[in-house]
Amino acid sequence: MKYGFIGCGNMGGALAKALSCSTTDILLSDPSPNTRDLARELGCVVGDNETAAWECERLFLAVKPQMMEAVLRPLAPILRQKKPLLITIAAGLQMDTIESFAGTELPIIRIMPNTPVAVGKGMILYCCNSLVEQETLEDFLADMSPAGTLDRLDEKLIDAACCVSGCGPAFVYMFMEAMADGAVACGLPRQKALEYAANTLAGAAQMYLSTGTHPGQLKDAVCSPGGSTIAGVNVLEQRGFRGAVIDCVRAAFQRNKELG
Numbered sequence: 001m002k003y004g005f006i007g008c009g010n011m012g013g014a015l016a017k018a019l020s021c022s023t024t025d026i027l028l029s030d031p032s033p034n035t036r037d038l039a040r041e042l043g044c045v046v047g048d049n050e051t052a053a054w055e056c057e058r059l060f061l062a063v064k065p066q067m068m069e070a071v072l073r074p075l076a077p078i079l080r081q082k083k084p085l086l087i088t089i090a091a092g093l094q095m096d097t098i099e100s101f102a103g104t105e106l107p108i109i110r111i112m113p114n115t116p117v118a119v120g121k122g123m124i125l126y127c128c129n130s131l132v133e134q135e136t137l138e139d140f141l142a143d144m145s146p147a148g149t150l151d152r153l154d155e156k157l158i159d160a161a162c163c164v165s166g167c168g169p170a171f172v173y174m175f176m177e178a179m180a181d182g183a184v185a186c187g188l189p190r191q192k193a194l195e196y197a198a199n200t201l202a203g204a205a206q207m208y209l210s211t212g213t214h215p216g217q218l219k220d221a222v223c224s225p226g227g228s229t230i231a232g233v234n235v236l237e238q239r240g241f242r243g244a245v246i247d248c249v250r251a252a253f254q255r256n257k258e259l260g
Helices: 010-018 034-042 049-055 065-082 095-102 115-119 134-147 155-165 168-185 190-211 215-222 228-238 241-259
Strands: 003-006 026-029 058-061 085-088 108-112 122-128 148-152
Touching (some): 003 010, 010 134, 026 034, 026 049, 085 134, 155 168, 155 241
Parallel strands (some): 085 108
Antiparallel strands (some): 108 122
């Protein structure tokens, strides 16, 4: 088979759904009972880790960083013989660490996706080692293209970048919920408040992506002299909004380094 998934949690399952290859070329391995439900939904098969390592050309390692060594050590004899392409999504773990767990040199692609891959709007950072052939990389990127935007990055920058793209959706959801809570406090029905907040965030992001205008300039364009927007911006500045966001990204980065 083309792809095996060792780990089928939220991210592993979302990636399996997003791949453009035939679902009959996918094998799922995860002890969770939800795995069989996902396999039925996709029309793919379920197996164990050893079967995935033997039968699949490419293995997604979609397990937590602290579980990676325990998953790979028992597979080392198979990996040494089969030399499959490994695709790791583990935060903090560099490719040479993955190789040390596997006990052999292997072609490895490291990706840092985020949860919007489930709706085709993901931001997927990636890098690879020298054993990954260009043709293999291009084929993998084509298979992953329905998941969202893929961007190549030096591995030394991956841990910092994923604190924005990987962790960022959680921060954005908190901001969206808080905006909606404020609107509800002003009398707006919650469903309307959430819908308006979500569409506003999506539209504002698209404004930057489409124009490339600095966010500070885009913010200034909304702030009329003496208006309601600048009054709200003033409160955010008083409450340390920017500093809190900077600190949360730095805290996520520090945790990534600890996991590695």
